[in-house]
Amino acid sequence: METDLKEFIAGLPKAELHVHVEGTLEPDLEFACAQRNHIDIGAKTVSDIDHSYGYGLEEFLKAYYTGMKVLRTEQDFYDLTWAYLQKMAHSSVKHVELFFDPQAHTSRGVSFAAVITGIHRAIVDARALGVDTQLIMCFLRDFSKESAWQTLLAAEPYREKGWLTGVGLDSAEHHNPPLKFMLVFAKAKSLGYQLTMHCDPRQVDSVAHIKEALEVIEVDRLDHGTNITEDPDLLDYLLKQDLGITVCPIAYYYTRQNMELTAIKELFARGAKVSLNSDDPAYKGDTYINDVYYRFAQEAHWGKDELAQIAKNSFTSSWLSVEAKKAYLKQVDDYVKANN
Numbered sequence: 348m349e350t351d352l353k354e355f356i357a358g359l360p361k362a363e364l365h366v367h368v369e370g371t372l373e374p375d376l377e378f379a380c381a382q383r384n385h386i387d388i389g390a391k392t393v394s395d396i397d398h399s400y401g402y403g404l405e406e407f408l409k410a411y412y413t414g415m416k417v418l419r420t421e422q423d424f425y426d427l428t429w430a431y432l433q434k435m436a437h438s439s440v441k442h443v444e445l446f447f448d449p450q451a452h453t454s455r456g457v458s459f460a461a462v463i464t465g466i467h468r469a470i471v472d473a474r475a476l477g478v479d480t481q482l483i484m485c486f487l488r489d490f491s492k493e494s495a496w497q498t499l500l501a502a503e504p505y506r507e508k509g510w511l512t513g514v515g516l517d518s519a520e521h522h523n524p525p526l527k528f529m530l531v532f533a534k535a536k537s538l539g540y541q542l543t544m545h546c547d548p549r550q551v552d553s554v555a556h557i558k559e560a561l562e563v564i565e566v567d568r569l570d571h572g573t574n575i576t577e578d579p580d581l582l583d584y585l586l587k588q589d590l591g592i593t594v595c596p597i598a599y600y601y602t603r604q605n606m607e608l609t610a611i612k613e614l615f616a617r618g619a620k621v622s623l624n625s626d627d628p629a630y631k632g633d634t635y636i637n638d639v640y641y642r643f644a645q646e647a648h649w650g651k652d653e654l655a656q657i658a659k660n661s662f663t664s665s666w667l668s669v670e671a672k673k674a675y676l677k678q679v680d681d682y683v684k685a686n687n
């Protein structure tokens with residue numbers, strides 16, 4: 348029975364909508380980049396690199412920003428993205444909406460061009476593997492709004508080339524509410540970007556931040572946002588707007604020893620377009636999307652029907668065209684028919 352569900356998940360067509368490319372940096376590539384860029388990370392072999400950390404968002408972010416220091420060149424960003432997309436090609440992931448954090452690199456003296464060109468080249472190459480990828484540029488919310496503006500401007504030549512689909516907001520949330528970035532997001536919307544935004548679980552003012560993201564910023568999708576279940580009126584609003592909500596239960600488990608099971612099950616039961624995602628798999632026990640589906644299904648006592656609906660939600664809440672969504676939904680239906 349267990350193998351059966353794992354096999355079902357392995358072949359189930361799905362989309363990943365919440366994954367940070369920097370969070371897919373595995374120790375072997377981290378070591379290789381450190382060596383070729385002559386950066387001392389205090390590791391003599393790959394096994395000296397430890398991606399585990401104490402529980403808590405702040406502790407995770409410290410490990411995450413330490414790891415990415417080895418990423419310096421266009422080739423580093425290509426290799427990083429290519430390694431992740433190859434894994435997705437072998438996981439029946441057909442579509443990815445991929446986050447990257449340009450300010451985490453430009454603030455270290457790496458050029459915006461090197462970051463985005465490396466990532467984009469891998470995205471183009473991965474199309475041949477059957478993985479279609481769109482790119483979401485995230486602003487770091489613990490940086491200033493002026494820095495977010497500069498990043499939006501730096502991205503213009505690449506947006507014009509069609510390399511960027513959306514903008515997002517991530518990193519340390521306390522004292523960095525959505526409203527801080529209201530004007531930057533309004534400008535991004537006017538430029539044609541789709542909007543999304545992290546509202547991490549159990550933050551100070553979580554519900555207020557979700558309210559700002561939905562009702563003031565008018566995001567097209569919400570990342571995390573599980574505390575919305577504490578406010579029935581706000582949850583009704585999300586349902587009426589038919590907005591997608593990306594959740595990452597295994598990531599929550601690794602930072603808080605809690606998958607937010609109750610909230611996620613409630614969102615699902617109410618018919619919200621909730622999708623399961625990995626977030627930062629290389630830092631969360633090597634838990635890529637198929638592991639997330641399986642581990643969450645075990646915890647929630649879910650079977651094939653619920654997981655097929657989650658896969659459908661991942662396509663319907665993506666930023667694909669109506670035609671592409673229809674085609675992927677048919678792929679899910681055909682797969683379920685053939686594997687039930």
Ligand SMILES: [Zn+2]
Binds near residue numbers: 517545570626
């Ligand atoms: Zn995230």
